[in-house]
Amino acid sequence: MREAGFTAIAGDGTGRFGFITVRGWMDCRTIERGDRTVVEFSWDGDDDQVSGHGWAALVDTAISRRRPTFRGSAYLRTVADLDCSYRRRMTNTENRPAALHSYFAYRDAPAALRWLERAFGFETTLEFPGDDGGIMHSELRRGDAAIMVFSDDGDYDRPALRGETVGHGTYLSVGTDGEVDEVYATAxxxxxxxVWAPANTEWGNYRCRVLDLEGFEWTFGTLRPGESRSDWSDGE
Structure with missing residues (x-):
């Protein structure tokens, strides 16, 4: 018996789909490309043997049509195709503690991935290329720290350095002074x-700060936020 295909996207960016024999979950984000709103998505099959990514855009909203017309692409990978052990099950979120992650839109995202690996020691665990040669979605990890990178399709502003900061940035805690020295040198x-050469602060944090090739601010230090000491003599 033939079953109809379907796609359903919730307000939180998660979705469910079915097409021929494949059923699964989607993780979606909305971006603007020229005068079109595009939904980019990554997906995992229910049987955990296939996954992929894609995009879709509404191209015809004529009232005379019974159904809207979409244009897009979808890409499929099997377990044998994957060169990493990435697996995601979007329904397994019960009892999971909150985690904070940063995401970055780079003008040259493919080059940024390789730079982040070389300069900061990140490992790229997931990389979905776009049709235009950019990056639709990617994920990188160093220890327990994980970030997301995608291509800058909106020509976003980069705040200029004023004194010792651009006003916001990413802080990555590491285990030893030696790791701070090492990442500063490779960066x-x-x-x-x-911005800051490695040095100790009066509140006991050995840290450094740099700007990457596209102006994003990164600080590496031994202090772990949320587990700071309460015996500072003079405060921060």
Missing amino acids: LEAGATS
């Missing part, structure tokens, strides 16, 4: 701009 070698 500068890769072309990062130094």
Whole structure:
């Protein structure tokens, strides 16, 4: 018996789909491409043997049509195709503690992935290329820290450095002073701009700060936020 295909996207960006023999879950985000609103998505099959990514845009909203017309692409990978052990089950969220992650829109996202690996020691665990040669969605990890990177399709502003900061940035805590020294050295070698050379603070944080090749601010330190000492003599 033939079953009709379907796609359903909820307000929180999660979705469910079915097409021929494949059923699964989607993780969606909305972006603007020119005068069109585009939904980009990654997906996992119910049997955990297939996954993929894609995009879709509404191209015809004529009232005379009974159904809207969409244009897009979808890509499929099987377990044998994957070069990483990435698996995601969107329904398994019960009892999971809250986690904070940063996401970055780079003008040259493919080059940024390789730079982040080389300069900061990140490992790319997931990489979905776009049709235009950019990156639709990617995920990188260093230890327990994970970030997301995608292509800048909106020509977003980059705040200028004023004194010692651009006003906001990403802080990554590491285990030892030596790791701070190492990441500072590899970042500068890769072309990062130094803001703070590695040094101790009066509240016991050994840290450094750099700007990456597109101006994003990164601070690496031994202090772990949320687990700070309560015996500071003079405060921060």
